[in-house]
Amino acid sequence: MAVYNHFAVSDESNAYQLSVGTMNTEQSTVGDGLRGRSYRPFTTNDDDHNSKQPENCARQLGGGFWYGYCVDYYNAVSLTAAGNKFGWQTREGAQLLQQAEMYACK
Numbered sequence: 001m002a003v004y005n006h007f008a009v010s011d012e013s014n015a016y017q018l019s020v021g022t023m024n025t026e027q028s029t030v031g032d033g034l035r036g037r038s039y040r041p042f043t044t045n046d047d048d049h050n051s052k053q054p055e056n057c058a059r060q061l062g063g064g065f066w067y068g069y070c071v072d073y074y075n076a077v078s079l080t081a082a083g084n085k086f087g088w089q090t091r092e093g094a095q096l097l098q099q100a101e102m103y104a105c106k
Contacts, residue, residue: 002034003027007104015041015049018066040066 006021018040023032041049042064048056050067057070 017041037066
């Protein structure tokens with residue numbers, strides 16, 4: 001579980017841009033996989049916003065996300081080339097997950 005002091009997603013007119021604050025390391029059980037993702041718009045297979053590559057990362061990897069590069073090992077959040085696993089940086093290193101869920105609480 002990753003707990004952030006701020007997590008927001010903008011509206012459609014701003015391409016669902018992500019805004020993430022600092023991670024609460026005392027409450028979190030994984031590493032900060034969203035570090036460096038703030039201000040990135042959301043890319044889907046039919047709406048390409050990953051500005052750092054000419055390819056559409058969502059189409060190439062099989063899912064939408066706040067991509068910079070299609071495989072972004074620096075931030076350890078990416079889909080594998082097969083498009084069926086999600087990489088998240090844990091305290092023990094990168095971990096491939098079959099699924100991921102996000103919850104926003106007030």
